[in-house]
Amino acid sequence: YHGWEYNSEGTCTKIPQLPDDRAIPLKAKAIKYTCRAEHGFVWINFENNNPEFPSYPEFTDSSYRNVLWGPQEVNANPPRIVENFLDVGHLSFIHEGFLGVPEYPEIGEYDVHTEGNRIFSDEIAIFQPDPDGTGIAKNVYYTYEIVQPLSVRFTKRDPETNNKMTIMLIILPVTEGKSVAYGIMSVNYETGTTDQEMIDFQDMIFAQDKPIVENQKPEDLPLDLQVELSLKCDRMSIAYRKYLKILGVRLGTE
Numbered sequence: 001y002h003g004w005e006y007n008s009e010g011t012c013t014k015i016p017q018l019p020d021d022r023a024i025p026l027k028a029k030a031i032k033y034t035c036r037a038e039h040g041f042v043w044i045n046f047e048n049n050n051p052e053f054p055s056y057p058e059f060t061d062s063s064y065r066n067v068l069w070g071p072q073e074v075n076a077n078p079p080r081i082v083e084n085f086l087d088v089g090h091l092s093f094i095h096e097g098f099l100g101v102p103e104y105p106e107i108g109e110y111d112v113h114t115e116g117n118r119i120f121s122d123e124i125a126i127f128q129p130d131p132d133g134t135g136i137a138k139n140v141y142y143t144y145e146i147v148q149p150l151s152v153r154f155t156k157r158d159p160e161t162n163n164k165m166t167i168m169l170i171i172l173p174v175t176e177g178k179s180v181a182y183g184i185m186s187v188n189y190e191t192g193t194t195d196q197e198m199i200d201f202q203d204m205i206f207a208q209d210k211p212i213v214e215n216q217k218p219e220d221l222p223l224d225l226q227v228e229l230s231l232k233c234d235r236m237s238i239a240y241r242k243y244l245k246i247l248g249v250r251l252g253t254e
């Protein structure tokens with residue numbers, strides 16, 4: 001607004017309105033946050049505590065095509081949006097005809113594993129009417145993974161073709177009850193669709209989730225596992241709640 005300039009430490013280096021012989025007041029200082037441009041986004045660390053950076057190997061893997069998705073505003077707290085993304089049971093109902101069919105709602109046994117700081121599921125079979133755009137209905141296999149409290153991903157794999165699609169969901173908290181969702185979509189096969197068509201498809205899928213996520217009660221995710229009734233197929237969601245509890249995440253939890 002006034003042409004003030006700062007260096008990367010946040011120190012003010014120029015105030016054009018001041019006469020040359022006047023020192024720049026020490027109070028003229030910007031707050032500095034660590035940030036990093038990676039995977040197509042700028043990540044800001046408000047704690048300046050240098051956490052481990054979320055890895056996303058597909059982004060620099062030349063066998064993948066990466067498409068950025070979002071922003072999508074959501075009237076919900078971040079953990080509810082993340083949990084919906086990790087949920088397997090809703091695919092046949094909320095995304096009927098796209099990511100599942102009501103005739104095959106059953107979810108097979110699967111476990112969630114922790115290896116080092118990775119938390120991920122076994123591959124979970126989902127019957128989809130047209131998983132890769134060829135029009136052939138078949139089982140595809142989803143592996144879910146928690147990357148950070150507000151960054152989670154899944155990889156959908158077709159064992160017949162080894163076609164893989166990974167989507168990482170990243171949630172930006174805005175205010176109480178308001179968030180913005182972003183994503184990275186990565187495919188290792190020719191989809192026959194443009195980037196915009198992939199984004200439009202994801203927008204359509206997300207529009208099916210949105211009213212569910214925005215109307216969940218309580219709005220904060222209960223970390224006490226007795227508060228809501230979970231089934232075996234909700235193991236990923238249970239793992240996410242336990243993970244948030246261990247980390248002591250209070251944002252959008254109760």
Ligand SMILES: [Fe+2]
Binds near residue numbers: 205209
């Ligand atoms: Fe969904």
